[in-house]
Amino acid sequence: MASSLQHWWLSRRSLLLTILAGSVGLFRSPKPVLAASKADETAWDLSDAEWKRRLSPEAYRVLRQEGTEPPFSSALNDEKRPGTFHCSGCDLPLFSSEAKFNSGTGWPSFWQALPGAIATKIDFKLIIPRTEYHCRRCGGHQGHVFNDGPKPTGKRFCNNGVALRFQPSP
Numbered sequence: 001m002a003s004s005l006q007h008w009w010l011s012r013r014s015l016l017l018t019i020l021a022g023s024v025g026l027f028r029s030p031k032p033v034l035a036a037s038k039a040d041e042t043a044w045d046l047s048d049a050e051w052k053r054r055l056s057p058e059a060y061r062v063l064r065q066e067g068t069e070p071p072f073s074s075a076l077n078d079e080k081r082p083g084t085f086h087c088s089g090c091d092l093p094l095f096s097s098e099a100k101f102n103s104g105t106g107w108p109s110f111w112q113a114l115p116g117a118i119a120t121k122i123d124f125k126l127i128i129p130r131t132e133y134h135c136r137r138c139g140g141h142q143g144h145v146f147n148d149g150p151k152p153t154g155k156r157f158c159n160n161g162v163a164l165r166f167q168p169s170p
Helices: 002-028 048-054 057-065
Strands: 083-087 094-097 118-123 131-133 141-146 155-157 164-168
Touching: 002 094, 057 083, 057 141, 094 164, 118 141
Parallel strands: none
Antiparallel strands: 083 094, 083 164, 118 131, 131 141, 141 155
């Protein structure tokens, strides 16, 4: 009897918390879409119109509006050749193929970025804080970093494939 009462109470509490969280999201005024982070180099502080001319619509949505591409949609997810992954916005090298691993998430994943290649900020778009990272040079959104990656860093840089360009080693 006590077990079923406890289960009922937990289910009721979970339902109430779900309703409360949904209500907060429903009645909050919608936030405008955030732009990418500010470019670190002034040569890459381009206008919105200039970025739209340089990028495909999908790359623009990810890099400049902090969008996310669908999982398993990028050919770079299966890229296994030696080389370097560059920012598709400004061509800055971001990751070595030696740091790439198969995370099973559907996005290209790396356990380490190249030194000085990325910058981070806290993202609250899903209410729960996440660490977003972007290209240090042009500010283009790349993805999010999580603490569930492999050794030696334990990090998983989960990257949008459309935000990258692969350069094979010669």
